[in-house]
Amino acid sequence: MLNTFRNYGSSLAAKILLGLLVITFSAWGIGDMIRNPARKLTVATVGQDSITNDIFAGALRREGENLKQSVGEDFTPEMLKDPRIAHHVLLQLVNNSLLHQESEALGLMPSDADVVRKIRTRPEFQDEKGNFSKVVFENILKNGNMTEKAYVEIIRQEMANNLLIDTLNLRAPVLDIEAKTLLAAREEGRTISIYTLKPSLITDVPVPSDAQIKEYYDSHGKEFTAPEYRTLSYVTIKNGDISKDFHYSEDELKAIYKDRQEEFKRTERRSVEQLLYTSEDNAKKASAMLKGGKSFEDVGKETNILNKNSLALGKLEKSNMIENAADKVFSMQKGEVTDPVQSPFGWHIFRVVDVEQPSVASFEEVRPKIEKELAAHSGDKALNDLANKFQDALAGGSSLAEVARDNKLKVLSVGPIDAKGNTPENIKATDLPDLDRFLETSFKTEDKSESAMITSKGGIYYIVHVEKLTPERLRSLDEVKGLLATGWQKQERDKHLAELVVKIGDKFVSVADRNAIVEKYKLQPIKTATIKRSAHAAGDISLPSALVADVFAHKVAEGSKAYQTRSGDYLLAVVDSIIPAPLPENDPKMIDSLLGIRKTLESYRRSEILQEYAHFLSKKYIVTVHEPELQSVLR
Numbered sequence: 307m308l309n310t311f312r313n314y315g316s317s318l319a320a321k322i323l324l325g326l327l328v329i330t331f332s333a334w335g336i337g338d339m340i341r342n343p344a345r346k347l348t349v350a351t352v353g354q355d356s357i358t359n360d361i362f363a364g365a366l367r368r369e370g371e372n373l374k375q376s377v378g379e380d381f382t383p384e385m386l387k388d389p390r391i392a393h394h395v396l397l398q399l400v401n402n403s404l405l406h407q408e409s410e411a412l413g414l415m416p417s418d419a420d421v422v423r424k425i426r427t428r429p430e431f432q433d434e435k436g437n438f439s440k441v442v443f444e445n446i447l448k449n450g451n452m453t454e455k456a457y458v459e460i461i462r463q464e465m466a467n468n469l470l471i472d473t474l475n476l477r478a479p480v481l482d483i484e485a486k487t488l489l490a491a492r493e494e495g496r497t498i499s500i501y502t503l504k505p506s507l508i509t510d511v512p513v514p515s516d517a518q519i520k521e522y523y524d525s526h527g528k529e530f531t532a533p534e535y536r537t538l539s540y541v542t543i544k545n546g547d548i549s550k551d552f553h554y555s556e557d558e559l560k561a562i563y564k565d566r567q568e569e570f571k572r573t574e575r576r577s578v579e580q581l582l583y584t585s586e587d588n589a590k591k592a593s594a595m596l597k598g599g600k601s602f603e604d605v606g607k608e609t610n611i612l613n614k615n616s617l618a619l620g621k622l623e624k625s626n627m628i629e630n631a632a633d634k635v636f637s638m639q640k641g642e643v644t645d646p647v648q649s650p651f652g653w654h655i656f657r658v659v660d661v662e663q664p665s666v667a668s669f670e671e672v673r674p675k676i677e678k679e680l681a682a683h684s685g686d687k688a689l690n691d692l693a694n695k696f697q698d699a700l701a702g703g704s705s706l707a708e709v710a711r712d713n714k715l716k717v718l719s720v721g722p723i724d725a726k727g728n729t730p731e732n733i734k735a736t737d738l739p740d741l742d743r744f745l746e747t748s749f750k751t752e753d754k755s756e757s758a759m760i761t762s763k764g765g766i767y768y769i770v771h772v773e774k775l776t777p778e779r780l781r782s783l784d785e786v787k788g789l790l791a792t793g794w795q796k797q798e799r800d801k802h803l804a805e806l807v808v809k810i811g812d813k814f815v816s817v818a819d820r821n822a823i824v825e826k827y828k829l830q831p832i833k834t835a836t837i838k839r840s841a842h843a844a845g846d847i848s849l850p851s852a853l854v855a856d857v858f859a860h861k862v863a864e865g866s867k868a869y870q871t872r873s874g875d876y877l878l879a880v881v882d883s884i885i886p887a888p889l890p891e892n893d894p895k896m897i898d899s900l901l902g903i904r905k906t907l908e909s910y911r912r913s914e915i916l917q918e919y920a921h922f923l924s925k926k927y928i929v930t931v932h933e934p935e936l937q938s939v940l941r
Contacts, residue, residue: 347935347938348935349361349362349396349931349935350396350400350930350932351928351929352404352407352927352928352929353403353407353927353929354407355403355406355407355927357396357403359935359938359939361399362395362396362399362939365395366386369386369391369394369395370386373385373386387940389940392940396931396936400924400929401920402467403927404920404923404927404929405470406467407923407927408923408927409463409467410466412470414469414470415462416462416465416466416469418650421461421465422650422651424461424465425457425458425651426651430446431443431446433616435616437615437616438651440626440628440649440651441620441622441626444626471916480904480907480908480911484907485900485907486900488907489887489896489900489903491839492838492887492903493838493888493896493899494838494839494858494884494886494887495836495837495885495887496836496838496857496858496881496882496883496884497834497835497882497885498834498836498837498844498857498880498881499833499834499879500833500835500844500877500878500879501829501832501877501878501880502832502878503806503807503827503829503875503876503878505796505803505874507803507806507827508799508802508806511795511798513795514791514794514795519787519790519794522790522793522794522797523783523786523790526790529793530780530786530789532778532780533724534724534725534749534775534776535722535723535724535775536721536724536749536773536774536775536776537719537720537723537774538719538721538723538748538770538772538773539706539707539717539718539771539773540718540719540739540744540768540769540771541718541768541769542715542739542741542766542767543693543696543767544764544767554677559669559677562676562680563669563672566676567666570666570667571667572662572664572666572667573623573664574624574664576622576635576636576659576660576661576662577620577622577658577660578618578627578635578657578658578659579617579618579619579656579659580613580619580654580655581605581611581613581617581654582612582651582652582654583610583611583612583646583652583653584652586648586653588609589653589654589655592609592646593643593645593646602643602657618659621662628647628649628654630647630648631644631654631656634656635656638658640659640661641657641659643655643656643657644656644657693767695713696715696759696769697759699712700756700769706756706769718737719773720737720739721773722774722776723735723738725745725749726745727745739768741760741766741768742760742761742762743760743762744768747760747770748770748772751770751771752772753775754773756769756770756771757769757771800874803876807868807876810823810878812867814865814867814868814878814880815865815866815867816865820865820880831880832847833845833847834882836885837849837854839855841854848871849877850870852869853866853877853879857879857881861881861884862881862882862883862884863880863882864880864881865879865880866880
């Protein structure tokens with residue numbers, strides 16, 4: 307089973323390096339999650355580790371988010387059921403676990419100092435000036451329900467895995483001749499003359515008989531099936547449909563202010579500055595300078611501090627300070643300075659610049675906030691009440707038009723349309739409303755009935771009534787007889803053209819045979835172009851990749867075989883000349899290209915080494931895939 311996964315992985319997106327080059331623990335805590343004994347269903351076991359169905363499903367969801375970003379609107383949840391994607395995700399988890407266990411066995415554990423330095427460099431923890439921010443760090447961990455200790459261990463493991471990978475890849479040599487050969491092949495050009503074989507070459511296609519039309523109709527009926535069409539009426543209820551003339555008495559506002567006193571309390575805040583050092587000795591020297599009369603600013607300028615760009619931490623509440631300094635900083639007077647305080651990020655000396663005492667915001671200060679919140683709440687309630695009233699009236703037997711009229715709402719119409727929003731003329735309906743799930747809702751609603759009240763973006767409610775439903779049907783032969791005749795002739799023309807292509811076969815390669823074909827069929831080159839191996843087009847003509855490969859396999863004056871394009875035409879090409887690649891020594895751009903190819907080769911070589919190493923580790927730490935549990939996640 308694991309070998310099957312590896313085969314899938316090696317064919318998906320140029321192997322995607324099997325995930326081994328992306329060991330970033332993007333789902334913080336994956337190491338701890340793999341060891342979580344509380345989960346019962348196990349998708350795979352890797353040595354002593356278990357990959358649970360929850361972990362696998364989470365990784366699959368994250369892969370889905372990546373796919374959404376890649377393919378945009380074309381993404382569908384069904385894509386995640388593609389076994390190649392599931393196998394790739396599981397293989398990533400397996401490889402992570404293998405590296406995790408091997409790094410532990412080898413004792414590759416970075417020191418606390420190395421881990422702290424790594425965390426400091428992470429851009430997500432830096433302030434707008436590019437300095438590490440303890441406040442930002444703690445807030446991000448808090449939002450992710452992650453403790454500092456757990457996060458430090460995750461980064462330690464990530465660094466250990468990367469150290470193991472880097473050790474493996476210390477030497478992945480690429481010879482000059484390898485890189486230069488690939489560069490020469492990539493940059494070598496061909497000037498070609500392009501010919502085309504079009505269906506119009508086939509001129510003797512007869513008019514089909516009635517029997518042939520009937521036979522074509524019987525075998526292609528689905529192509530002439532009319533989809534289900536619906537004519538719809540709908541009503542929207544939005545903020546503009548309700549009165550916003552909300553008034554609140556002074557007593558009401560003051561009562562709310564009184565009830566929410568706790569919310570309007572301001573805890574004590576202090577404006578704090580710091581000097582941050584890597585070592586205790588440096589911090590002690592700075593502390594001595596401060597006690598000797600040096601100003602905080604001068605000490606910052608004269609000593610080697612880590613936060614040279616800014617001493618200020620801003621206004622902080624006690625909860626924002628590091629634990630072993632919070633009590634001290636919030637007990638000092640304005641202008642006082644702490645002794646050196648150690649944290650995982652270095653040695654700190656704090657100064658209290660200003661003290662903002664606890665207070666309660668006044669009624670007048672928070673009145674606009676209260677009024678705004680009340681108005682928003684009243685508006686939402688009024689909109690919801692109107693929607694409920696609308697539904698109640700419909701449930702009582704009133705028609706959509708009657709309820710809309712009674713509530714001064716407008717009934718809108720659209721259709722007939724199919725489930726894709728197209729008209730019977732197969733063009734997109736121009737009056738289709740921009741409402742969430744409108745088509746889905748409309749085509750799930752029974753004929754002559756209303757949908758449930760649906761909430762769309764922007765807080766808009768809408769309800770749909772199906773006025774008329776025209777079922778899907780196979781159009782009669784008489785309705786589409788003209789289309790059938792055209793379709794039959796196209797089929798025959800395409801068949802004869804394919805036969806002609808086979809007949810020409812390899813004859814286009816040699817000059818003598820080609821000349822006879824060109825004369826017989828009166829072929830003229832439609833374009834002359836210079837291309838490289840990476841070409842996908844020659845000007846406005848798309849080139850099949852097989853044609854390009856064929857051209858580069860032939861000598862001057864030789865021709866290619868015929869290759870079909872998406873339009874149904876066939877293209878052939880003749881090699882007019884070969885353009886050697888420029889020498890790297892004479893072209894700076896080529897030197898850059900050579901370096902790029904070398905890096906690509908090194909990357910592929912590292913990937914191969916990592917794949918082999920992962921295969922070796924899978925023998926050391928036995929990998930077992932539990933197929934039923936895996937399939938239960940994919941269902």
